[in-house]
Amino acid sequence: MRMEEKERLNRQMQKRYVWLRVRNGYKSLKNSKPKRFVLATFYTVVLLAWIFNKNRFSLKDVDFISPAFAALSKLVWPIMLVVGTVFLLLLFGTPVNAGRIINEFRRIGLINSAGETPILTAKYKDEKQSEVTVLTFDGVGIPLPEWENKRQRIEAALNLHVVKLAEGKNKREVLIFTVPAGKPLPERLEWRDSYLTKDDSTLVLGQSLLGVVGVDLAKIPHILLGGSTGSGKSMLLKLLLMQALKKGHAVCIADFKGGVDFSAVWHEKCRMCFDEDALLTLLTKLVNELELRKRVLRESGCPNLDAYNRRTGKRWQRYIFACDEVAEVLDKTGLSKEQKEKVNLIESKLAVIARQGRAFGIHLILATQRPDANIIPGQIKSNLDFRVCGRADTVLSQIILDSTAAAEQIPKDAAGRFLLYDGTVFQAYLFDEHSL
Template sequence: MYMSNMNMSNRPNKKDRLQRETALIQTLRRIRRGAADALRDPRKFLTLALLLPLVLMLWTCRHQVLGYAPGSILTPLYNLAALFMTGTLLLGLPVVLFWLWGGPLRAVPISNNLYRAGFTNSAGEAPTLLNIATDAGNPRVRIYEFYSCGIPLTDWQERCGDLQAAINVTVADIRQGRDNQHILVAAVPGSCRLPGMLPWSPAYASQEEGVVAVGESLLGRVFLDLNVLPHFLIGGSTGSGKTNLLQLILMQLLRQGSMVFIVDFKGAVDYLNRAWCQDSRLVFTPEELTAVLEQFIVELEARKTAFREAGTGNILEYRRKTGQDLSRCVLAVDEFAEVLDKTGASKEQKEQIAKIEAMLATLARQGRAFGMNLFLCTQRPDAGILAGQIKNNLLGRLCGNTPDPELRRMILGDTPAADAVPPDAKGRFITQDGTPFQAYYFDTTLSVHTKEGGAG
């Protein structure tokens, strides 16, 4: 019985066998990648080509190398030793070079660090670093390609902190590689951080219609493209910078020629600048909002007819085909809880709110192709305030800092990125695709149409 237990304890278990098997497979893959790279790279191919004359020279000079005279009784043994040595060099040295060329030298230390951090699969295997490349659009960003060892993308995103500590980087993006077994991590050196404040400059503005710049991420400038995501939900606590971000967006759209309507039932104290009154329309009451939304619906139907007659599918095609400079219609609601909250409302007020909700839902469903865009800001977009038929069509999401993790998930959805915004970072936001960025600070005391200086 004792001997049986000893044999069982000495027998390698399945977990150890899997680890050895994976290590062997990864080593062979690395050698294969190095061999393929050597065939593509002329310098590496030349290095291999020089090995053959080096080995032939060694064989020719084997007497001097091994220190023996030809004709000795031990000559066959010396020749056998020389043959073994040259054969080892001829076969082994290329394999060593292929291994060195097949992946970064940091692969083993990084895998060991991931193992120490517990970043492993159920068999105890850490991911393998396959390659490190410089991002074409941003020289300071490195793209780390990993063989995931069966660890899914969601686990990588949830354990981003362990990954950053193991590699000593600040991760900007984690996404799927060429298949489900490969993960791409975009990162900058661990010393890099997002700035605390970024003053706006007109030089940051996009020249493409419907595209606005909102801030800087670790990967570079962050833009919102209304041609792709036409409606946005902007959330965050009081003081997080929601209103300043909204003003930054609206300012750029005004400069592009959009018609902007700003709904603010708090008295529009953030829009007292004369430029906002001149260049946009301010809406202060439910009656005014109802009238504006009715105008939007009428305009929506008119554009449907015009686009159908012109045979175009969206506003950009309509402009190109007809030559008409059709403006975007942008409706921005600053703190829409003040608009849609039915708490304590009378029957007539509830009917009016229901009418407003219905028209907002129509614009959210149908406005994209016709250049009619919605921006809804709030502290808490719960179901009691924002109906699902509206929220589900607000595919663009920008979440500012908030101490409530449930609120972050309410804004962004159920994604690991919801925890990426520090609760005390003013002006820090995260997009629906998980990109944290520092929003530009727009000086609202300057004109909306200022061409120079700190504001656009």
């Protein structure tokens, strides 16, 4: 880029920057009494001065001043009003440290192809969590993944801990949720029954610095848990299943390790299956149930299970199918042709549920260390939208979340610490199986 062009862009950016600040200042008036008071005071003073001066003294009386200048002098007060308003709005709309943050971002290379840095447009405390400060940026077209990649450097530049990066109301806006640096998540969070949600479809997983992390199965029906051995997948799976049981859902568990991972109480309360044949029978039943529900819903004109239950007063149960170590079930390496065919059948049933289960209240929760395409076929995996990743290296993180973030954000010795598909880090509730 030539020098003049760079300068032109820079000037353009400065202009936009000022305009954004003024607009921002105007918006901030709505929520700030002191700002409204300052603006009102300014208007009162200027208007009073205007009126007072008009009566006392007019430049027309001074005959050596040209009539044109005299006419212009009349405009002084209105101009002062306008300029003063713009100046005050600019002041109101400029967050503290805005200039410094822009410089820091330039230094760490968070710039778009035209060399522009994001512009801090607002800074406010989160309504729900007072220790969380939200920074709002005009992202100047820098896509969110690029912010994610620079997350650690952004943290260092801001000297804040970034809890979450998110898109704002429009694609251009980027929100950074921050807490003071050094405020860690707890290493242990005991489960309490009071955490159980009241509604039928929401299960909670743990807490992030932004509050409780939950999943509404009516919106995101299927869950994938991944991460290294010992990262806490099995415990998290059980935490979810325990809640499903307490809510009265039907829980089915496939455990090809002979059920040793699930204590007797699970065997009492859930439907367990330990081999391919039993699993195939179970999945066939679930798919039949799905087809039946589909027919009944279509005939009754209800869009989904909740609507049907509400309208008819019936209580169709939700079904949760869970499998810890799903690789034990779906991995085809070293199998005979006949066994492979059986696994293919299992896969095709799972795919039907993955594709259509949401409206009919049939859900999958699958856990495995490494859910790559050899283990979970694309047509199933692409429907497991609620992805959770425990401790992982970059490759594993990429397989589970399509980003390397888990490798960077979860300490190597952490257990029960997870990263969600939307960038939220949370500590899972630890729950005692004996309390089931």
